[in-house]
Amino acid sequence: MAAYALRRLLAAIPVLLGVSVLVFSMLHLTPGDPATLMLSGGGGGGGGAGASAEAIEELRRSMGLDRPIWKQYLRWISNALRGDLGRSIWSNQTVTSMIAEQLPSTIQLTVAGLSVAVVLGVVLGVVAALRPHSWLDTVTMAFASLGVAMPGFWVGLLLIFFFSLHLGWLPATGSGGFSRLILPAATLGLEASAIIARLVRSSMLEVLRQEFVTTARAKGLREFKVVVHHALRNALIPVVTVVGLQFGALLSGTVIIETVFARQGIGRLAITAINGKDFPVVQGIVLLVATIYVIANLAVDLLYSILDPRIRYS
């Protein structure tokens, strides 16, 4: 077990290194001189087209853009590891503090979305598996097909239209408070729930066919116990991996959802920063999200290997 964990951990390190190189080089791969480029964004205030030559020089010096690239990278990565992601070009706030301000809202949204996705997906998948080829099954799977095809930003707009503008039940935009979390979380979780529902259904159908289920039923156990305690536990093993992957998808999905619902969060922060060419902020956010995703996948792999010991030896 420890050997497997170590192997996976060691495999993750070069990936994280590669990610950091790619993120770092975002600024330098963009055509144009970095300092001029960043000041052309016209972001938060001042700036705009035609930033003065002194401003450009000042930026170049403070960010060390005149030094050799590899030195810049080393400086950037060593700072990042210590929690210093630089400063925003426009607000001069540290990127770390900006992210820290916006992150809780995004985490809230992601967790809520994931909960919706898992609960809805598992329930629908189990229901469909218990009555295969019935109308319930067909409806559930049709919903799953539609859920995957409907773009998140469209679903969000539709939900706003119905529940906010038309019925007035829920607030449309803004952050903070449970009522403001409902629509965004539902939108975010919908697509993932469709994917999970399909997987749970096929996984459950596999498991329900197996002998131990027949045995459990023959023993006279109540159907509920058979389904939940025996079958579902085994059926959920492959679902764990998918949930881990969906976590990443949800995390990147917050970019769109936060824009639709005008919610606080690092997604919206990233878009503002991209439009303002505020590279330190963009790089900081991308690095953070990619790192979280790699670690989340690692955790899911390890969890999976605990649940299904056969994986460790492959």
Added chain:
Amino acid sequence: MTEAHAVETTPIGSSSPLTRNPQSRLRSFSRRFFRNSSAVTGAIVLGLLILVALLAPVIAPYDPVVPNPRHRTSPPSREHLMGTDNLGRDVFSAVVYGARLSLRVGLISIGIGATIGTMLGLLAAYYEGWVDTIIMRGIDILLAFPGILLAIVFVTILGPGLSNVMIAVGIASVPRFTRVVRGAVLSLKQGVHVEAARSIGASNLRIMFLHILPNSLPPVIVMATLGTATAILSAAGLSFLGLGAQPPTPEWGAMLSNARTYLRDAWWWATFPGLAIMVTVLAMNLLGDGLRDVLDPRLRER
């Protein structure tokens, strides 16, 4: 299971697909294809969409870009089937032209992704060793960026605009193809026909392109179909965020972004483009799933 398929669909005598003649393979494929409802439905709807896209100048009653101030924000009517937007532009015409854009974006992105991804997968699986390691590490790095984050990274580098979105989404789709092709090639390498070819002295390159590549195409085709659906969604999403199609381009995602402010007064503006996206993606998913069912059992016959 394989026997049943063999009796039903393959010509007399089961043999390696390479020794069966191309005409009978095509025939058996079409037979199976038309029996798969999912594939047929998807293909029909997709066909209609392609037709609409190609005939856009003929079908669209108005110019989607030119404002028409007298007909601002009007609901669906006989003159404007899907209503108009805040500048009086016909939503139906915009949706029709949008089909052109979205299909083009989807196909080109996947074309880029599939080409690069297939080549990489082929190389990685055929040569193995350090070539494989380097390529797969690179793929792992690309996969470390969830969802559309990778596409966002490339759009940040390249700048906004639909052509850059095509490149960004294309590169973001490379990992999927590389993995699928690598897996297919790794298992194909063990095949008897490869051994036979090598024993008569065929060069590596020849084996790779004449023997292995054609047989690894089925999963690529499936992945390309399903991938185009994802690409269209991603491109629309990026346009929605303002990183893709720039105004006044009638792209579905961009339209939804503009419609957002007018949601209360102009529900039609936000409904129809989204519906169009959904129908397109659904059609491609159905086609892709159908193709997978049709092509997959054939893979197992090997």
